[in-house]
Amino acid sequence: MSPSAGTRQPEEADAALVQKARSGDLESFGELVRRHERTVQGIVTRMIPSPDDAEDVVQEVFVSAWQGLQRFRGDARFSTWLHTIAVNATLKRIRQMRRHGQVSLDDPESGTAERLAADTAGQPFEQAVSAEEKAAVRRALQNLSDNHRMTVVLYYFEEHPCEEIARMMGCSVGTVWSRLHYACKKLKQELRDIRGGDGAAGARVERPDA
């Protein structure tokens, strides 16, 4: 598991930019935005299907970070702090959208899962994913809760270490592993259904102890 692009960035450089930004230097904050926009966008856009909403949330994350910069005390990495804001803003927006009936992330037509598990054909840097694997991933992601889906996104797609995911999601590391375990079981079950020709949409994954 390689660290994300955000965590590879020199923390010292971030810290210096944060210091300047805290004193009101907008350009330094702009540099922080440029350094971290990829990872923030990764978290947000893999979770929110609507490009407009995703873009709005990304902006909101950075505006919130600017407004709260004085509260960042430097005892965590800036990237972790920023990603925590991104995770929470994303989950919050998803809940708001669902409440408003704007979009169902469980809707196969919404495209979220499609985007999460994109067709990687023609992407030489990605390993091939078979059609049945793709379908299983899509179905599994559709049937996961927001928190499970976010955990999968952060771990497998954004490649954050579990310890960081725990910090970002405000849960224990054990909970992160537990969510990954559940998500993997779900995927395997979907794969089994597809391979077995049993495409029952209502197929459930048994709990490990059940």
Next chain:
Amino acid sequence: MNCRRARHILMQEAAGALDEKRSRALRGHLERCPACAAELEDLREAGRIFGRARAPLADPSPAVWESVRERIQAPTGRKNVPARRPLMWGVAASFAAAALAIAGYFTLGTFTPQGGLDSPPAALQSIAPQEAPPPHVREPQPPAQSAEGSPVTAAEKSSLAQAKVPAAPLPVARRSSATPPSRPHRPAASRPAPEAPPAAVVAWSLPAAPVTEEGRGGYADTEAAGTTRDFHLRSRAVSDHEKRSEGLLLAEPPGEGPAAAWAGGGEMSAAVAPAPDELEESARALEMVYTSPDGRARTILDY
């Protein structure tokens, strides 16, 4: 090692993240247990597929910083330097303690200490589903109703009682500007909305006192809900909360909070709501609802 313990660490083994000692112990179990060994293989395969299924992202929009700068500098924005707001950690901590106590209260009331990670939160499933029709006003229910039959010890009750009332008078603080920053692209979806009702509610009174936006406290409670089976975790979690809450409070739209109403006193209630997925153990949400003296209810926190 038995199956139950083995399955707690199977995912870590599948991801190659288990330390050597535990990995060796697990392998000893797997040699004797084909079911756990098969599950480990399932997890490994699923992990490989998830890892391959990652979609490449489009390049970041070049307009991100321009849009962010525009929002920051918009005339209706707060200011063009980072907000230096007074941090009311005393107040936040009071509510954090209350939140944790409440979460722990329900956790203890619904889980047995022996429940383990994989035990279904059966009692939680009896809490009203989130999809229930949203009421306009939510009436706080007495704690006794939700605590009925809960194995809460005297010490825990004492802790809860302390949490119900802020430990210290709410500090008088300057009210932050209620003007939200300009959000030119903000869709209707971000407006406050009526929400699903909590089923189990603890209520406590708030003194009439000026409170800044930061004073509303409360936070996404996944940590507390997921880990407060052990009540000793509470104090540690409170201090952790101070770090995490920064991001969480920041995620709240400034200016849309209930600070103004709160300053007039009223009732506060909180509830641990179930997660949408009945098998999700740690994502239960803590909702804190402020009911002003004239009976209007507003959700303080909707995680």
